[in-house]
Amino acid sequence: MSKPRILIPRAIFPEIIEKLAAHFDVETNQADEAWSPAEFAKHLAGKQGVFTTGSERVDAALLAACPGLKICANMAVGFNNFDVAAMTAAGVLGTNAPGVLDETTADFGFALLMATARRISESEHWLRAGKWDRWRYDLFASPDVHGSTLGIIGMGRIGRGIAKRGAHGFGMRVIYHNRTQLDAATEAECKARYVSKEELLRTADHVVLVVPYSPQSHHTIGAAELALMKPTATLVNIARGGIVDDAALAQALRDKRIAAAGLDVFEGEPQVNPALLTVPNVVLTPHIASASIPTRMAMANLAADNLIGFLVHGKPLTPLNPEVIAKA
Numbered sequence: 130m131s132k133p134r135i136l137i138p139r140a141i142f143p144e145i146i147e148k149l150a151a152h153f154d155v156e157t158n159q160a161d162e163a164w165s166p167a168e169f170a171k172h173l174a175g176k177q178g179v180f181t182t183g184s185e186r187v188d189a190a191l192l193a194a195c196p197g198l199k200i201c202a203n204m205a206v207g208f209n210n211f212d213v214a215a216m217t218a219a220g221v222l223g224t225n226a227p228g229v230l231d232e233t234t235a236d237f238g239f240a241l242l243m244a245t246a247r248r249i250s251e252s253e254h255w256l257r258a259g260k261w262d263r264w265r266y267d268l269f270a271s272p273d274v275h276g277s278t279l280g281i282i283g284m285g286r287i288g289r290g291i292a293k294r295g296a297h298g299f300g301m302r303v304i305y306h307n308r309t310q311l312d313a314a315t316e317a318e319c320k321a322r323y324v325s326k327e328e329l330l331r332t333a334d335h336v337v338l339v340v341p342y343s344p345q346s347h348h349t350i351g352a353a354e355l356a357l358m359k360p361t362a363t364l365v366n367i368a369r370g371g372i373v374d375d376a377a378l379a380q381a382l383r384d385k386r387i388a389a390a391g392l393d394v395f396e397g398e399p400q401v402n403p404a405l406l407t408v409p410n411v412v413l414t415p416h417i418a419s420a421s422i423p424t425r426m427a428m429a430n431l432a433a434d435n436l437i438g439f440l441v442h443g444k445p446l447t448p449l450n451p452e453v454i455a456k457a
């Protein structure tokens with residue numbers, strides 16, 4: 130019997146290709162050539178599965194061009210690259226990679242908070258530019274992290290990981306806002322208090338965004354929200370581009386409306402709003418919050434296990450639209 134055919138449209142760990150090749154006829158793009166959506170569709174035609182990385186858009190047009198497709202397995206917990214409704218209508222399963230990146234991403238969120246609040250990037254650029262001639266009492270003086278108020282918007286697994294780091298490691302007062310309030314035991318574990326979004330923005334010294342992207346969460350932070358924040362406050366976005374209005378943020382940073390920001394995700398990435406590149410009080414990283422080697426390997430393994438689980442055994446591990454499984 131011939132093996133199911135799958136596509137891996139981006140470079141990936143060789144071990145993952147080897148694992149998938151034991152079950153599938155695999156087409157890869159290990160050279161990591163940049164494919165247009167039309168080229169992606171051309172390579173995907175005739176395949177039953179695809180290993181997506183979170184960047185490849187799966188929508189009704191792609192699905193119409195690939196009628197034999199059965200599963201798109203995302204190597205990412207976020208899945209805003211998928212039009213899940215269109216996938217369900219076409220009988221195509223989507224899977225994501227939850228649960229394996231939480232601690233690594235929480236580490237990075239906290240690192241970005243520290244770098245932003247303590248002006249690490251800004252002072253390093255200044256030093257590298259040869260501007261350091263002597264010590265000064267207020268050289269890159271900043272707000273404190275320990276003992277301050279940490280506001281987290283989005284209290285899923287990653288948000289809770291950041292809360293614990295702040296509360297238990299840095300003695301921070303943690304407040305949070307979420308679609309639903311956590312149960313009392315989880316709040317106690319995270320030492321976190323539920324507040325309205327407005328109260329959080331008005332009172333937090335450091336705000337971290339960890340909400341999933343959806344049309345409802347688009348521009349969770351825009352000019353009006355930035356105007357509520359303390360002028361000494363910092364903002365960190367490790368969620369998704371589009372959660373923050375990047376143009377409004379650049380303006381607020383330029384006007385010193387808030388002290389600083391740390392961004393790992395951007396509207397329209399890999400493009401970055403040029404205004405953000407010209408303000409000094411922002412730390413910019415290229416969407417790497419989950420990028421520890423063990424975690425990226427775990428994410429890739431989970432995506433591979435979803436392909437094998439579904440196409441070989443009919444049982445995916447982390448389905449997004451399980452209603453299509455029965456129909457497959």
Ligand code: GLV
Pocket residue numbers: 183204205206207208230419
């Ligand atoms: C990374 O951004 C992910 O969604 O896994």
